[in-house]
Amino acid sequence: MALAVSLAVAVTIGPADISTADVWASVAGHLGGGGSTLPPLRDGIVWNLRMPRTLLAAVCGAGLALCGAVMQSLLRNPLADPFVLGVSSGASTGAVAVVVLGVGGGTVSLSAGAFAGALLSFALVMLLGHSLGGGMDRVVLSGVAAMQLFSALTSFIVLTSADAETTRGVLFWLLGSLTGADWGQVLLCAAALGAVLAVCLAHATTLDAFAFGEEAAAGLGVHVVRARLVLLSATALLTAVLVACTGAIGFVGLVLPHAVRALTGSGHARLLPVTALAGAVFLVWVDTLARTVVDPQEVPVGVVTSLIGVPAFVAVLYRGRRKT
Amino acid sequence: MTDSRPDGGLRADRVARRTDGRLIVDGVTLFPRTGETVGLLGPNGSGKSTLLRLLAGVLAPSAGVVTLDGRPLPEVGRRAAARRVATVGQHAHTQTELTVRDVVALGRVPHRRLWVPASDADARAVTAALERTGLTDRAAQSWHTLSGGERQRAQIARALAQEPRELLLDEPTNHLDIQHQLDLLDLIASLPVTTVVALHDLNLAAMYCDRLLVLREGRTVAEGSPSDVLTPALIEDVYGVRAEVTHERDRPVIRFLRRAPRPASPGEDRPSPVP
Numbered sequence: 001m002a003l004a005v006s007l008a009v010a011v012t013i014g015p016a017d018i019s020t021a022d023v024w025a026s027v028a029g030h031l032g033g034g035g036s037t038l039p040p041l042r043d044g045i046v047w048n049l050r051m052p053r054t055l056l057a058a059v060c061g062a063g064l065a066l067c068g069a070v071m072q073s074l075l076r077n078p079l080a081d082p083f084v085l086g087v088s089s090g091a092s093t094g095a096v097a098v099v100v101l102g103v104g105g106g107t108v109s110l111s112a113g114a115f116a117g118a119l120l121s122f123a124l125v126m127l128l129g130h131s132l133g134g135g136m137d138r139v140v141l142s143g144v145a146a147m148q149l150f151s152a153l154t155s156f157i158v159l160t161s162a163d164a165e166t167t168r169g170v171l172f173w174l175l176g177s178l179t180g181a182d183w184g185q186v187l188l189c190a191a192a193l194g195a196v197l198a199v200c201l202a203h204a205t206t207l208d209a210f211a212f213g214e215e216a217a218a219g220l221g222v223h224v225v226r227a228r229l230v231l232l233s234a235t236a237l238l239t240a241v242l243v244a245c246t247g248a249i250g251f252v253g254l255v256l257p258h259a260v261r262a263l264t265g266s267g268h269a270r271l272l273p274v275t276a277l278a279g280a281v282f283l284v285w286v287d288t289l290a291r292t293v294v295d296p297q298e299v300p301v302g303v304v305t306s307l308i309g310v311p312a313f314v315a316v317l318y319r320g321r322r323k324t
Numbered sequence: 325m326t327d328s329r330p331d332g333g334l335r336a337d338r339v340a341r342r343t344d345g346r347l348i349v350d351g352v353t354l355f356p357r358t359g360e361t362v363g364l365l366g367p368n369g370s371g372k373s374t375l376l377r378l379l380a381g382v383l384a385p386s387a388g389v390v391t392l393d394g395r396p397l398p399e400v401g402r403r404a405a406a407r408r409v410a411t412v413g414q415h416a417h418t419q420t421e422l423t424v425r426d427v428v429a430l431g432r433v434p435h436r437r438l439w440v441p442a443s444d445a446d447a448r449a450v451t452a453a454l455e456r457t458g459l460t461d462r463a464a465q466s467w468h469t470l471s472g473g474e475r476q477r478a479q480i481a482r483a484l485a486q487e488p489r490e491l492l493l494d495e496p497t498n499h500l501d502i503q504h505q506l507d508l509l510d511l512i513a514s515l516p517v518t519t520v521v522a523l524h525d526l527n528l529a530a531m532y533c534d535r536l537l538v539l540r541e542g543r544t545v546a547e548g549s550p551s552d553v554l555t556p557a558l559i560e561d562v563y564g565v566r567a568e569v570t571h572e573r574d575r576p577v578i579r580f581l582r583r584a585p586r587p588a589s590p591g592e593d594r595p596s597p598v599p
Contacts (some may be wrong), residue, residue, distance in 0.1 A: 221406030221434035
């Protein structure tokens with residue numbers, strides 16, 4: 001409900017003056033198949049610009065928050081987020097390789113490059129983590145190492161090969177941006193979100209069982225290695241899809257699960273869907289803020305989430321300090 | 325020892341476990357009888373924890389077999405095994421914000437089905453486990469506010485919520501003061517399940533266990549009733565310390581002796597140190 005209202009209202013906010021009634025008219029027209037009753041320009045703004053962008057924000061926020069919640073439980077680390085396995089930095093390197101170095105000779109899009117980079121990075125992290133002994137702390141350390149490596153590679157490529165204009169474009173994407181959202185991206189991300197949400201919900205009690213660590217989970221009948229592989233792969237895949245479409249939008253996955261946990265308790269059957277919903281509403285509003293706050297300029301949405309996220313991150317650290 | 329009944333609950337038959345080329349457990353056989361409390365003794369690194377993990381099925385043996393009612397554990401399956409065998413470790417740690425009831429309810433994980441919410445049977449098992457461990461009025465309290473002894477009791481409640489017939493405990497009293505050690509062992513000894521418990525304290529083992537198994541370097545060096553097993557000779561042999569053993573109500577009581585190199589006072593029956 002909150003999500004539906006947020007979506008409808010967020011679509012109306014922006015340089016062109018659109019009312020909620022216009023939004024309903026446009027949506028009803030398109031979904032009803034009878035064509036919109038609005039003037040074509042207005043209808044175009046609603047249906048082709050604002051709607052996909054707002055929906056992408058919702059899907060992306062839901063996906064990142066979901067991945068964050070799963071990672072935090074699985075890695076038993078309150079500071080884990082969807083990017084902890086190096087997925088976002090791998091995506092950046094992939095995107096930069098395509099845009100700046102021209103890998104693929106123009107046949108590959110930035111998103112495809114980012115997706116490939118993300119999966120490569122994830123595979124590297126899993127391989128490294130496995131060869132270091134396979135424990136969750138090893139996986140986290142491997143993720144940090146991969147993050148450093150790929151960040152350095154990205155900087156190296158940008159600084160040595162890119163011109164000023166390309167650098168600006170790449171940077172905007174790296175910081176996370178929902179500009180240029182289209183229906184194709186929305187549908188792709190929504191499909192990935194739906195599939196991964198189903199996988200995670202099916203593992204809700206398994207995630208509960210990880211509260212006292214992997215050995216305790218095994219004692220409760222959990223196939224630890226299998227559950228870990230399935231959940232890490234599913235969340236990494238969803239993160240890779242999202243990052244490929246929007247760049248790395250930070251801190252949604254870190255902060256939202258903590259806020260929601262305080263409301264729902266730590267049972268994953270409730271935590272996961274509520275976190276996804278909260279993430280969706282949150283990112284819709286943050287994106288609205290990002291495209292209006294310094295009108296007519298647009299701030300990358302990742303910058304805004306980080307500005308809000310860092311104080312929240314500190315609060316999480318502070319709580320952790322009290323507990324130990 | 326050569327008992328070959330086909331049933332008999334949880335059994336380890338000549339199990340071995342090799343880690344990094346070293347044999348941690350080397351051909352140990354353990355057949356706990358239904359309802360008895362078996363104590364595992366031995367110095368640090370003698371393989372007690374590893375043997376318990378083999379029994380729980382968390383580790384796979386590199387040789388030998390652990391069976392549940394005659395079927396090898398891998399055949400039984402992890403979830404089915406967790407509905408029969410519960411484990412409690414030395415001390416449990418979590419950063420997750422959980423109530424005592426949440427923790428106990430984890431014991432229902434192996435009983436839960438996909439997409440089905442917790443049932444009445446789940447709720448009953450949790451309530452019964454809380455009652456049995458005297459934690460009913462703590463149920464809504466945060467796990468993090470519990471004392472060490474209460475946390476261990478909550479873990480035992482969680483294990484009971486699994487409705488096991490076999491309970492495995494790895495030095496459950498390790499971080500507790502003496503009062504809570506006795507409380508916890510009273511509770512454990514009163515449970516209507518077959519129990520295998522690793523213990524450090526020989527006197528506690530003598531007080532609470534029906535049978536003892538002593539390990540050294542992964543091998544069984546003695547097995548039997550506390551009176552049969554806990555002799556000055558065995559204690560010196562396994563732990564390298566001298567001790568006097570007296571008996572009180574059929575249970576041995578161990579008093580350790582200082583290492584002072586003075587000759588034994590006359591009249592005392594004490595094994596002389598091996599030159």
